[in-house]
Amino acid sequence: MNVESRARFMTIAGFALAILAVLYYAYLLPELPAKVPIHFDGKGKANGYGHKYVSLVLFGFLILIMIVMHFAKRISPELINLPVTKTEENLPRLMAITKELLSFIILWTGGLVLFLALEISGSSKGESLDKDGMIFWILLIGLFAGIGFYLYRLIKAK
Numbered sequence: 001m002n003v004e005s006r007a008r009f010m011t012i013a014g015f016a017l018a019i020l021a022v023l024y025y026a027y028l029l030p031e032l033p034a035k036v037p038i039h040f041d042g043k044g045k046a047n048g049y050g051h052k053y054v055s056l057v058l059f060g061f062l063i064l065i066m067i068v069m070h071f072a073k074r075i076s077p078e079l080i081n082l083p084v085t086k087t088e089e090n091l092p093r094l095m096a097i098t099k100e101l102l103s104f105i106i107l108w109t110g111g112l113v114l115f116l117a118l119e120i121s122g123s124s125k126g127e128s129l130d131k132d133g134m135i136f137w138i139l140l141i142g143l144f145a146g147i148g149f150y151l152y153r154l155i156k157a158k
Helices: 003-031 054-072 091-124 134-156
Strands: 035-040 047-051
Touching: 003 035, 003 054, 003 091, 035 054, 047 054, 054 091, 091 134
Parallel strands: none
Antiparallel strands: 035 047
């Protein structure tokens, strides 16, 4: 699978996860209590509550970030600040890696939206998906490890 195909797959998968999450949450919305957990501590315990519709605003904000990342892939290469010097020889490779990085972030953000939808709806019914907080930390570490990997690839591509 080439870079363009991987980037396209990650983008589509990320948006599919986010849309699935919002549809699932919307389906459960009538059954949820008026107040649902909207903030969790590092151990996965709910420590902040809000109206069940506030979660939709959170999901909308995350999906907006995904849309911005998607359109950022179309920005002129001269406007992108990269950690290496851009030359005519390396610019196509740098842009391909940058597009793949943005697609990776879209994928992980979509996964985060799905996790939050499951965790908020489950926790509001006393059925936490992430009882010890490990899933959240795995998602967070995976996101930053992936970003680090792509930054490494950008530096090596000079």
